[in-house]
Amino acid sequence: MSARIFISRDSGALCVGADALATKFRKAFEQRSLDVEIVRTGSRGMYWLEPLVEVATGQGRVGYGPVQAADIDALLDAGMLEGKMHGLCIGEVDEYPWLKSQTRLTFKNCGIVDPRSFEDYRAHGGYQGLAKALAVGPEVTIEEVVASGLRGRGGAGFPTGIKWRTVAQTPPQQKYIVCNADEGDSGTFADRMIMEGDPFVLIEGMTIAGIAVGATYGYIYIRSEYPDAIEAMEIAVGEARKGGMLGRKIAGSQYDFDMEVRAGAGAYVCGEETSLLESLEGKRGEVRAKPPLPAHIGLFGQPTVINNVLSLATVPIIMSEGGAFYRDFGMGKSRGTMPIQLAGNIKHGGLYETAFGITLGELVDAIGGGTRSGRPVRAVQVGGPLGAYFPRELFDTPFDYEAFAARDGLIGHGGIVVFDDTVDMAKQARFAMEFCAIESCGKCTPCRIGSTRGVELVDKILAGEDRVENLIVLEDLCNTMKFGSLCALGGFTPYPVMSALIHFPGDFGAKRKRLEAAE
Amino acid sequence: MPRYEPWNADRASEIIARHRHLEGATLPILHALQETFGCVPEAAVPLVAEALNLSRAEIHGTVTFYHDFRKQPPGRRVLKLCRAESCQAAGGDALAVRAEEKLGIQMGETTLDNRVTLEPVYCLGLCHSSPAAMLDKHVFGMLDEAKLDALVKEAQA
Numbered sequence: 001m002s003a004r005i006f007i008s009r010d011s012g013a014l015c016v017g018a019d020a021l022a023t024k025f026r027k028a029f030e031q032r033s034l035d036v037e038i039v040r041t042g043s044r045g046m047y048w049l050e051p052l053v054e055v056a057t058g059q060g061r062v063g064y065g066p067v068q069a070a071d072i073d074a075l076l077d078a079g080m081l082e083g084k085m086h087g088l089c090i091g092e093v094d095e096y097p098w099l100k101s102q103t104r105l106t107f108k109n110c111g112i113v114d115p116r117s118f119e120d121y122r123a124h125g126g127y128q129g130l131a132k133a134l135a136v137g138p139e140v141t142i143e144e145v146v147a148s149g150l151r152g153r154g155g156a157g158f159p160t161g162i163k164w165r166t167v168a169q170t171p172p173q174q175k176y177i178v179c180n181a182d183e184g185d186s187g188t189f190a191d192r193m194i195m196e197g198d199p200f201v202l203i204e205g206m207t208i209a210g211i212a213v214g215a216t217y218g219y220i221y222i223r224s225e226y227p228d229a230i231e232a233m234e235i236a237v238g239e240a241r242k243g244g245m246l247g248r249k250i251a252g253s254q255y256d257f258d259m260e261v262r263a264g265a266g267a268y269v270c271g272e273e274t275s276l277l278e279s280l281e282g283k284r285g286e287v288r289a290k291p292p293l294p295a296h297i298g299l300f301g302q303p304t305v306i307n308n309v310l311s312l313a314t315v316p317i318i319m320s321e322g323g324a325f326y327r328d329f330g331m332g333k334s335r336g337t338m339p340i341q342l343a344g345n346i347k348h349g350g351l352y353e354t355a356f357g358i359t360l361g362e363l364v365d366a367i368g369g370g371t372r373s374g375r376p377v378r379a380v381q382v383g384g385p386l387g388a389y390f391p392r393e394l395f396d397t398p399f400d401y402e403a404f405a406a407r408d409g410l411i412g413h414g415g416i417v418v419f420d421d422t423v424d425m426a427k428q429a430r431f432a433m434e435f436c437a438i439e440s441c442g443k444c445t446p447c448r449i450g451s452t453r454g455v456e457l458v459d460k461i462l463a464g465e466d467r468v469e470n471l472i473v474l475e476d477l478c479n480t481m482k483f484g485s486l487c488a489l490g491g492f493t494p495y496p497v498m499s500a501l502i503h504f505p506g507d508f509g510a511k512r513k514r515l516e517a518a519e
Numbered sequence: 520m521p522r523y524e525p526w527n528a529d530r531a532s533e534i535i536a537r538h539r540h541l542e543g544a545t546l547p548i549l550h551a552l553q554e555t556f557g558c559v560p561e562a563a564v565p566l567v568a569e570a571l572n573l574s575r576a577e578i579h580g581t582v583t584f585y586h587d588f589r590k591q592p593p594g595r596r597v598l599k600l601c602r603a604e605s606c607q608a609a610g611g612d613a614l615a616v617r618a619e620e621k622l623g624i625q626m627g628e629t630t631l632d633n634r635v636t637l638e639p640v641y642c643l644g645l646c647h648s649s650p651a652a653m654l655d656k657h658v659f660g661m662l663d664e665a666k667l668d669a670l671v672k673e674a675q676a
Contacts, residue, residue, distance in 0.1 A: 015645050015660030047647035186603030189644040224550075224587055225643055227656045262543075263550055265585035268641060282545025283577070284584035300542065342647065344608035349647030372609065381604055385641075417646065419608045431607070435641065441584075 002035040003081045006054040006061065008111065010043035010196045011228040012189065016066065018051040024069040025053075028076060036081065042197015044111035045351030046098055054093055057083035063093040098348065098367070103329060105337050106314045107190075107353050110197040115232055118239040121200040127245065129316030133208045134253050141212040142168055145315060147323030149335025154180055154271070154308030155383065155412040155488070157334075157401045160315075163305055166295035167213040170303040175215035177206050178280065178299055178306040181222040181229070182264050182271040185384025187343040187415030191309035193351055195222065195229040198313070199236035203259070205312035207250065208319060209305050210257040218259035219299070221276050224266055233261045268385075268439040272487045273306045275441060286443045287487045308413070310339060331357035334400040342368045344380075344417035354399075361395030364418055375420035379504065381428075383412025385435050386492035388499035389425065408499060410492070425504035430458040432496035436489060447490025450481045454497065461508055471508070474501070523557035523592050530555065531563050535570045544571060545581050549588055557592025593636035594629040596674040599653040602626075602639040605646035614650055614667050615639070621671045635674045 007013070007022045022038055029036045043050065049065035053075075062083035064075060071088060078086040090096050104110075114120040121127070133141045146161030167175060179202065183191040194202055206218045220237075222230050237259060240246045248256045262280060264270050270279045274288035277299050298304025314336070318326045326336045334356035340363060342349050347369030364370070364380055371377055379389045388409035390397065397403055404411045419428075433454030440447045457474045461467055478494035485491040501508060524530065534555060538548045548567055552559050559582050568575045582588045600606075600615050619625055622637055629636040645651035648660030652667070654674055659666065 011643075011658045012645055012647055012660065015648055015651060015658040045647075050648075183644060184642055186605045186642045187646045188642075189646055192644040225640060225653075228658070229644075262546065264587075265546055265550070266587035267585050279546065280543050282543040282571070282581065284580050286584075343605040344646065344649060345610075346647075349649075351647075385604060415605075415646065417605045417608055423608065428604070428607075431604070435603075439641075 002037050004037045004039055004056040005081070006039045006041050006056070007051060008043040008197075009040040009115070010111075010193060011226075012043050012047050012193070013050040013052070014228065016050050017068075021051045021053075021067060021069055024072055028072050032076065034081070039114055040116075041112060042110045042115050043193060043351075044093065044099060045107065045193060046096070046348070047350045048348055049090065053080075055080060055083050059083065060092045060094055063090045063096065064088040065090060101367075102353050103337050103355055104353050105317050105326065105329075106310055106339055107193070107198070107351060108317060109201065110193055110351075113198060115197055115199050116235050116239070118200065118236075118243045118245075121198075125320070126200055126316075127204055127251070129319035130204050130208055130245070130251065132319045133211055134251065134255070138168065138212045138214070141208060141319065144323040145212070145318060148318040148326040149323075149330070149333070150311060150314055150318060150326065151334070151401065152308055153310035153314070153338070153413065155185075155410070160307060160311050163295055163307070164209060164213050166293070167215070167303045167305050170296060172214060174217075174300075174302045175213055176299045176302055176304045177209045177213070177215045177218035177259070178277065178304055179206055179218065179220040179309060179312055180271065180273060180276055180306055181220050181226075181233075181309045182276060183226070183309070183413065184223060184268040184271045185386075185413050185415050187381065187384060187417035188341050188413045189343070190339040190341050190351060190414060192226055192229050194309055194313045195226070196232045199233050200240060201316055202233070202309055202313045203236060203240050203246065205315035206259060207245065207257050208315050209307065209312060211255050213303075213305055215305065216256050216258070218257065219280055220259060220261045221264060221270070221280055222261060223264040223270075230261060230263055237261060267441075268435075269441045269487070269489050272489060275487070276306065277304065284441070286441045289486060310413075329355035331355075331398065331400055332402055334402070338399060338411070338414050340399065341415045342418070343415055345371045345373055345420050346418045347372050356400050357398050359395065360390060360397045360399065360416070361392075363399065363416060364395065368416075368418060371418060371420040373420050373422075375422065377418055378421040378423055379419045379425060379428075381417045381419070381496060382415070383410040383495075384415050385432060386410070386488060386495055387412050387415075388495040389428065389503060390499070391503040393503075408495065410495065425500040425507040426458060426462055429497045429500040429508075430455060430462075432493055432500075433458060436493040440489060444484070444486040444490060446481045446484035447486070447493070450477055450485075450490060451493060453477060454481075454493070467509065471501070522595060524555050526556060526560050526562060528562065528566065531560075531566055532570075535566055539570050545573075545578065549582060553588060558589035561590070594633045596634060597636045597638060597655055598670065598674045599638045599640040599643075600626075601641070601643050601645070601649070601651045603642040605642070606650040609649035611650035614662055614664070617664065617667060618671055621668065622675075630675075635671075
């Protein structure tokens with residue numbers, strides 16, 4: 001039997017040279033006349049170790065990383081193909097503490113399976129969730145998802161099962177499943193990892209949703225900044241169709257379900273569900289007022305389930321293991337696990353899936369290993385560009401929807417961006433307003449005009465112009481945006497701004513102080 | 520080697536015809552046009568409008584809403600530097616300035632020899648390996664000055 005090694009084709013591995021490395025390995029095997037199969041997988045999510053090379057051994061997969069082309073000869077000489085020791089060896093990958101301490105449910109197969117192989121997915125337990133859904137029928141499927149306590153992983157945290165039930169209760173007609181893969185938040189990459197590393201789990205989740213609510217067609221709306229994810233999903237959709245799991249009478253059942261991939265066009269606001277629907281319809285991505293809910297009047301005016309990638313990708317395991325199994329993880333009203341993404345100036349950047357309840361401090365210091373620059377952590381932004389900046393004093397906050405909300409923050413899509421002590425928080429507040437101004441869809445005034453006025457105000461405050469008065473105006477503006485905007489873009493931009501102001505007031509007064517000193 | 524075809528109304532109509540059967544065909548059509556011509560030429564707007572039975576204003580509105588759609592073809596290579604928070608935290612701002620200086624252009628501009636277009640992008644989803652960049656459709660992470668310089672050089676080659 002030939003040896004097998006695994007190298008990720010996740011763009012997080014490609015961005016540090018995984019493709020070139022795979023080519024070099026192939027050449028080295030040829031030169032040494034070794035019969036070795038190179039399997040391209042997704043990523044395990046330990047990105048500081050990428051390119052990570054794994055070798056199949058009798059004791060599981062042994063990992064080496066980060067591997068550079070120059071290391072290949074030494075690795076092969078050291079007996080890498082038998083899983084022997086070398087300076088880059090991390091031992092058995094599943095036993096590696098960073099991975100072992102996680103609870104991988106949504107990401108169970110990511111980094112392990114070949115994302116282009118329908119057969120490999122099936123061999124790793126794929127489509128058991130769908131089989132269960134077909135066996136128990138739509139009503140029980142929905143109740144299972146309700147019972148799991150799964151909440152929308154895109155950021156809003158709305159119970160997924162309730163959304164499904166609402167769509168299921170509409171009269172029979174054309175209904176749609178839309179997957180929101182417009183993962184625009186800085187600091188997040190979990191959707192991308194699923195699509196590139198385990199795309200069939202998403203297809204399976206969407207198919208289950210379709211059967212449950214009576215929808216026969218689905219769209220995956222992927223941002224154009226993710227060309228690798230688009231390609232991976234398109235290949236997987238084609239393979240699933242070939243395998244009889246998409247199209248007419250899927251898996252020999254009475255149900256029809258098919259789907260297609262659509263690319264976004266660089267608008268952040270299209271991650272907002274109604275804006276995404278407008279975009280899919282071919283229009284400007286302007287937010288719709290709610291009600292009506294998309295569950296009643298969604299895509300092309302039809303009842304529509306719109307869920308985030310992670311929500312849908314979690315459905316198969318909920319079905320195969322049961323809602324109660326999933327619900328038993330987590331705390332309070334945040335049930336199950338959250339794929340948390342560690343990013344920014346961080347030593348161990350990557351994907352850490354764990355039950356809700358872990359504290360922010362554990363995530364940043366113990367798991368993330370602090371900053372990559374080696375300087376002290378000053379602030380972390382949780383939940384993307386619309387999330388609050390938290391200082392060290394709030395590091396005891398448990399990762400939980402309600403706990404973050406209670407401290408004027410949000411967990412959003414689960415991204416944590418770490419900043420060291422060189423960060424200028426006033427600059428970050430200004431950027432939040434600037435970003436909102438660039439990305440505002442323009443439909444509502446608080447967001448469209450407020451964001452531009454916000455940038456001007458921060459500039460005035462930093463220039464020391466009527467500082468005290470302008471700080472009051474800034475707070476007032478933030479309240480107007482928060483309570484007056486149609487969607488989360490304008491409504492949540494005040495979070496980073498106000499949190500920067502409240503927790504780091506010195507950064508907003510520094511120039512003024514310098515002026516006073518000079519006077 | 521020219522990357523894009525010159526404007527040709529027949530070719531455009533052919534592309535439009537290939538996608539018009541899709542539900543909500545506007546974005547797929549605009550993407551396909553840009554793939555071929557490097558941009559969405561003004562002259563394409565009435566063709567798309569006619570094929571989809573929409574007004575020119577509606578198509579114009581859609582084209583101009585999205586950051587992706589260009590009015591002019593870009594340079595031979597497109598270098599996108601991530602400017603979002605995660606990359607800011609990891610030193611991306613300084614790298615952006617460095618790229619501008621090396622290329623002698625500002626973000627959003629194309630070099631005079633038409634070799635490189637430099638653009639900001641708000642997140643490539645490589646935040647675990649910030650700062651990140653994309654040259655055409657290839658991604659790069661863990662950038663430092665040396666890696667950025669090499670990337671700029673590759674773009675200029």
